[in-house]
Amino acid sequence: MSIVALAAESEFEAPGTSTFWQPLIGDGAFAITRASVVILLSVALISWLLLAGTKKMSVVPSRKQAATEVTYDIVRNSVARDIIGSRDFLKFLPMLFSMFVLILVNNLFGIIPPIQYPTMSRLGFPLVLALIVFVVFHVVGFKKHGFIGYWKSLVPSGLPAWIVPLIFFLELVTDLFTRPVTLALRLFGNMFAGHILLVLFITGGEYMLVNGGFGLKIAGAVSFVMAFVMTLFELLVEFLQAYIIVLLSALYIAGALADEH
Amino acid sequence: MPTEPPTPPGSTSPEDGVPNAEAHHAWRAFAYLLSGPLLYGGIGWLLDSWLGTQFLLPVGIVGGMALSLYLIWFRYGTD
Numbered sequence: 623m624s625i626v627a628l629a630a631e632s633e634f635e636a637p638g639t640s641t642f643w644q645p646l647i648g649d650g651a652f653a654i655t656r657a658s659v660v661i662l663l664s665v666a667l668i669s670w671l672l673l674a675g676t677k678k679m680s681v682v683p684s685r686k687q688a689a690t691e692v693t694y695d696i697v698r699n700s701v702a703r704d705i706i707g708s709r710d711f712l713k714f715l716p717m718l719f720s721m722f723v724l725i726l727v728n729n730l731f732g733i734i735p736p737i738q739y740p741t742m743s744r745l746g747f748p749l750v751l752a753l754i755v756f757v758v759f760h761v762v763g764f765k766k767h768g769f770i771g772y773w774k775s776l777v778p779s780g781l782p783a784w785i786v787p788l789i790f791f792l793e794l795v796t797d798l799f800t801r802p803v804t805l806a807l808r809l810f811g812n813m814f815a816g817h818i819l820l821v822l823f824i825t826g827g828e829y830m831l832v833n834g835g836f837g838l839k840i841a842g843a844v845s846f847v848m849a850f851v852m853t854l855f856e857l858l859v860e861f862l863q864a865y866i867i868v869l870l871s872a873l874y875i876a877g878a879l880a881d882e883h
Numbered sequence: 884m885p886t887e888p889p890t891p892p893g894s895t896s897p898e899d900g901v902p903n904a905e906a907h908h909a910w911r912a913f914a915y916l917l918s919g920p921l922l923y924g925g926i927g928w929l930l931d932s933w934l935g936t937q938f939l940l941p942v943g944i945v946g947g948m949a950l951s952l953y954l955i956w957f958r959y960g961t962d
Contacts, residue, residue: 705903778958796918
């Protein structure tokens with residue numbers, strides 16, 4: 623069968639944005655979607671894992687305790703303490719750690735069968751997380767510098783007077799728009815693109831294996847190999863994105879706490 | 884006076900200023916490079932559709948980019 627003939631009778635549906643809209647109960651804005659079920663599942667799983675990992679704490683840790691400690695250590699020491707500084711970081715640790723495990727588990731759900739749905743590929747979820755960070759780092763800034771002082775501290779001193787208003791609006795847009803929006807979009811984009819790629823390789827591979835001629839069957843097999851390789855790659859991306867979100871959140875908080883930005 | 888736990892080598896204590904200043908600078912510079920063209924390109928686009936002209940959008944984008952670069956140079960290049 624030639625490619626042209628295949629294309630003519632093709633019913634293959636390429637994955638798109640509709641792949642991600644999966645209402646389970648109801649429809650419209652208040653539907654209970656697959657994503658909502660997955661995030662509830664993740665919360666239950668995280669609670670259980672953390673409770674189990676911290677139940678019988680001992681100096682020589684059990685395996686569960688060691689795994690919990692390693693995860694906690696990444697956020698506490700490598701991110702929060704190093705970036706916010708040892709004086710203030712403890713206050714923000716609960717938020718940063720919760721965000722890290724929530725995002726990590728939800729990202730990993732993207733490749734764990736039978737869940738295989740990255741929650742953060744629906745823009746609403748990362749948007750809410752970014753909004754929380756946005757509120758926190760501005761409130762921290764207001765508390766530290768005072769309401770007026772915080773806006774004043776945005777512009778570096780020593781600029782020529784005529785350029786100050788231009789720079790002020792640039793700083794304002796950076797803090798009020800660019801930073802929270804890029805925080806949300808980075809996570810969303812990575813999860814969305816990664817998932818769509820996996821769906822394409824797997825459904826495309828299946829379609830070519832089932833419907834294709836000899837040549838296309840080989841291509842289908844190659845497509846499955848690619849799906850496997852990309853799954854490993856996704857594993858890396860999923861971890862990295864969870865890490866980078868808390869890293870940037872900590873950076874924003876540290877920036878608001880600093881004497882000048 | 885609160886006692887400070889020893890800070891690991893490579894990171895500065897909060898008293899020395901911002902810890903991990905390089906990371907701050909890098910991410911903030913990235914945000915400036917987005918904000919400049921976005922803000923002033925956006926203003927240019929609005930003026931364009933208001934005045935019926937066509938040249939203010941590119942002027943805004945390039946001007947915003949120049950302003951971003953100037954700010955990055957001023958903040959981090961003149962220490």
